[in-house]
Amino acid sequence: MKADTAAVAAGKLEKGxxxxxxxxxxxxxxxxxxxxxxxxxLIFFAYPVFSTIQMSFQEVLPGQTRFIGLDNYxxxxxxxxxxxxxxxxxxxxWTLVVLIPLPLVLAVFLNSALMKWSSFFRSALFIPxxxxxxxxxxxxxxxxGSLDESVxxxxxxxxxxxxxxxxxxxxxxxxxxVVLASWRYIGVNxxxxxxxLQSIPQELYEAAEIDGxxxxxxxxxxxxxxLKPVSIYVITISIYGGYSMFTESFILWNGNRSPNDIGxxxxxxxxxxxxxxxxxxxxxxxxxxxxVITMIINVIQLKSFGLFKKEE
Amino acid sequence: xxxALQLSTSLALASSLLLSACTNDSASKPGNGAGTKLTFxxxxxxxxxxxxxxxxxxxxxNPNEQISLEATTFPYDDNHNKLLVALQSGTGAPDLADIEIxxxxxxxxxxxxxxxxxxxxDPEKGNLVMSRLDNYAxxxxxYGIDYHVGAEVIYYNKEILDKAGVNxxxxxxxxxxxxxxxQVVEKTGKPMTTLETTDxxxxxxxxxxxxxxxxxxxxxxIMNDGVNSEVLTFLQKLVKDKIAVVAPGxxxxxxxxxxxxxxxxxxxLWMPMWYMGRFTDYMPDLKNKIVIxxxxxxxxxxxxxxxxxxxxxxxTKQSKNEALAKKFLAYAKISKEGNIQIWKQLGxxxxxxxxxxxxxxxxxxKFTAYFGKNIFDILTGxxxxxxxxxxxxxxxxxxxxxxxxxxxxxxxxxxxxxQVLDEAAKSIK
Numbered sequence: 001m002k003a004d005t006a007a008v009a010a011g012k013l014e015k016g017x018x019x020x021x022x023x024x025x026x027x028x029x030x031x032x033x034x035x036x037x038x039x040x041x042l043i044f045f046a047y048p049v050f051s052t053i054q055m056s057f058q059e060v061l062p063g064q065t066r067f068i069g070l071d072n073y074x075x076x077x078x079x080x081x082x083x084x085x086x087x088x089x090x091x092x093x094w095t096l097v098v099l100i101p102l103p104l105v106l107a108v109f110l111n112s113a114l115m116k117w118s119s120f121f122r123s124a125l126f127i128p129x130x131x132x133x134x135x136x137x138x139x140x141x142x143x144x145g146s147l148d149e150s151v152x153x154x155x156x157x158x159x160x161x162x163x164x165x166x167x168x169x170x171x172x173x174x175x176x177x178v179v180l181a182s183w184r185y186i187g188v189n190x191x192x193x194x195x196x197l198q199s200i201p202q203e204l205y206e207a208a209e210i211d212g213x214x215x216x217x218x219x220x221x222x223x224x225x226x227l228k229p230v231s232i233y234v235i236t237i238s239i240y241g242g243y244s245m246f247t248e249s250f251i252l253w254n255g256n257r258s259p260n261d262i263g264x265x266x267x268x269x270x271x272x273x274x275x276x277x278x279x280x281x282x283x284x285x286x287x288x289x290x291x292v293i294t295m296i297i298n299v300i301q302l303k304s305f306g307l308f309k310k311e312e
Numbered sequence: 313x314x315x316a317l318q319l320s321t322s323l324a325l326a327s328s329l330l331l332s333a334c335t336n337d338s339a340s341k342p343g344n345g346a347g348t349k350l351t352f353x354x355x356x357x358x359x360x361x362x363x364x365x366x367x368x369x370x371x372x373x374n375p376n377e378q379i380s381l382e383a384t385t386f387p388y389d390d391n392h393n394k395l396l397v398a399l400q401s402g403t404g405a406p407d408l409a410d411i412e413i414x415x416x417x418x419x420x421x422x423x424x425x426x427x428x429x430x431x432x433x434d435p436e437k438g439n440l441v442m443s444r445l446d447n448y449a450x451x452x453x454x455y456g457i458d459y460h461v462g463a464e465v466i467y468y469n470k471e472i473l474d475k476a477g478v479n480x481x482x483x484x485x486x487x488x489x490x491x492x493x494x495q496v497v498e499k500t501g502k503p504m505t506t507l508e509t510t511d512x513x514x515x516x517x518x519x520x521x522x523x524x525x526x527x528x529x530x531x532x533x534i535m536n537d538g539v540n541s542e543v544l545t546f547l548q549k550l551v552k553d554k555i556a557v558v559a560p561g562x563x564x565x566x567x568x569x570x571x572x573x574x575x576x577x578x579x580x581l582w583m584p585m586w587y588m589g590r591f592t593d594y595m596p597d598l599k600n601k602i603v604i605x606x607x608x609x610x611x612x613x614x615x616x617x618x619x620x621x622x623x624x625x626x627x628t629k630q631s632k633n634e635a636l637a638k639k640f641l642a643y644a645k646i647s648k649e650g651n652i653q654i655w656k657q658l659g660x661x662x663x664x665x666x667x668x669x670x671x672x673x674x675x676x677x678k679f680t681a682y683f684g685k686n687i688f689d690i691l692t693g694x695x696x697x698x699x700x701x702x703x704x705x706x707x708x709x710x711x712x713x714x715x716x717x718x719x720x721x722x723x724x725x726x727x728x729x730x731q732v733l734d735e736a737a738k739s740i741k
Contacts, residue, residue, distance in 0.1 A: 062399055062400050062421075062424075062425045064422040078739075142568070146560050146561065146568065147560050147568055150568075168562075168724060254562070254566060257716045258510075259509060259716065260717060260725075261716055261717070275392075275393050276418075276708055277418065277709055280400070
């Protein structure tokens with residue numbers, strides 16, 4: 001009897017030891033630590049992507065899923081898809097034009113010792129990004145309304161300009177979308193640039209000054225090159241953000257129904273085909289195409305910035 | 313010991329948090345706790361309240377078959393998307409759910425994952441406006457029960473008409489309407505009406521009354537036939553002649569639009585009966601100024617109304633209490649008392665025509681206070697003249713084309729109606 005208890009105790013000890021040994025093993029521990037990430041990646045990313053690829057070759061109906069080859073991709077070559085792609089590309093282009101240089105310059109100002117009220121401006125510029133897109137979109141919809149009394153039409157009247165229907169023309173609608181994006185994301189990009197600016201060592205500027213560099217020269221030769229890694233990051237996420245835009249357009253037009261599809265984006269098309277018309281196979285084809293397009297654009301962009309070159 | 317205490321306290325805290333997160337308001341209501349649990353999804357809070365009250369009265373009337381209704385209101389798109397995904401994947405769907413009419417086509421594709429309701433519909437066929445149930449039917453099986461007829465009516469602003477010297481009772485045809493419109497514009501400077509550019513309610517009802525539809529009985533696209541282009545040309549002419557303006561905000565549900573109309577922006581608009589609630593809730597200044605009349609017609613003898621919009625309540629095949637869900641649905645939406653409650657609580661014109669003359673519908677409520685008594689006289693007057701729509705699998709696609717392209721191109725860009733309709737019809741596969 002006594003011997004039995006001892007054996008059980010020894011077994012327990014051994015078992016505890018084995019677990020301990022496993023956790024403390026330098027060879028296995030890294031795998032254990034990355035396991036949660038690997039698992040969530042496999043379950044929530046890899047699996048859905050593969051099943052989306054599969055679905056893009058199928059007609060998906062309850063109880064009647066069947067393979068239809070390339071039909072979904074053939075149907076993709078329609079006017080709606082070109083409109084959506086053009087809108088998303090225009091939007092991405094304009095957001096890049098506004099949302100890279102402007103926050104960069106503002107961040108440089110905010111970082112300067114000469115700037116007064118710096119922390120007030122920082123928070124003032126950042127607050128819009130905390131607003132929900134839905135609230136912001138609703139407010140913008142009313143500000144850019146079609147009535148004479150709408151805020152922006154009132155503003156036009158100050159200059160003797162007539163009332164216009166902002167959300168009914170392709171150009172003005174894109175303008176509203178870009179203004180909304182700029183208003184919301186300037187603060188976020190400023191934060192990225194500010195944190196990079198603060199990591200630039202002061203000695204570099206002092207050395208440049210000793211060499212006789214002026215304000216301009218310091219900005220071009222010191223600040224800008226050292227901001228490159230952060231700039232590449234911001235550009236990459238902006239391209240992704242531009243092409244995945246949907247909610248803004250959805251809210252501005254009270255749903256996925258902008259006149260003449262002037263606000264239709266690629267994700268909007270995915271939503272319309274996949275969910276609104278219950279054609280998940282076709283929706284999947286749109287999604288996969290979007291994935292490929294953004295990947296190609298980002299690879300070109302990263303390559304042109306020399307990110308794939310070997311470090312010397 | 314201390315450690316064990318800490319651990320147990322934190323465990324207790326965590327579980328109480330979890331429990332409180334799971335507690336549902338509707339489930340914890342007294343009198344609703346015991347009995348068979350039925351879940352219900354909707355996108356309209358008023359529908360949820362209606363079903364909860366029906367569950368309460370069901371429980372009073374059926375002590376042996378208690379129901380504990382767990383109702384949830386989602387945003388419009390979430391409700392349909394979640395339901396679609398649940399039915400597509402075969403798990404997670406509720407017992408009962410609301411599906412809006414323009415979405416039902418999605419759910420009837422392939423093999424419907426909904427329960428056929430013929431055994432509760434058939435015994436009451438004589439009393440129900442069957443065209444409303446046909447919208448939710450496929451191959452002779454009824455899958456959904458609507459809340460209302462959605463009879464199309466015209467709302468006139470009496471104040472503006474009086475100023476212009478127009479009597480709405482004399483407007484019988486669209487020609488009369490145009491004449492009256494000219495007079496209104498001339499005398500008051502205000503447009504006679506507003507037309508939607510990003511929705512279908514200014515257009516579709518007229519097409520149906522005039523004898524056609526966007527889809528035919530077999531679900532084939534006929535949105536570019538003669539009637540369609542005639543109606544669209546008529547609407548375009550209203551805009552060209554300045555009798556109508558395009559609705560501020562694009563459609564009759566925009567905040568801008570409510571503000572515009574509330575200030576007496578236009579002399580009339582046509583929308584289904586269910587639009588009454590928008591007047592009472594969003595255009596309070598028009599109280600006692602709005603009169604409801606039957607629609608004008610293109611030709612004498614044509615129908616003066618059509619059934620528009622709607623929401624069907626369905627039972628999903630995933631329901632574990634199908635029989636009870638069916639009985640309850642019949643009680644709530646097919647029975648006489650259910651239909652009276654639909655008018656009382658929701659202000660909808662119920663689908664059971666034998667209650668339209670019921671004294672209960674003459675009782676005062678917020679709608680009679682706003683529009684005057686005897687609203688239902690209009691409905692009973694056009695009872696036999698409500699044209700039906702064809703709701704089929706392609707309805708979501710066709711309605712999408714009308715909302716995003718057709719209306720805007722014809723009324724805003726003033727393009728040729730026939731050409732726009734041909735292009736739209738061609739784009740639908």
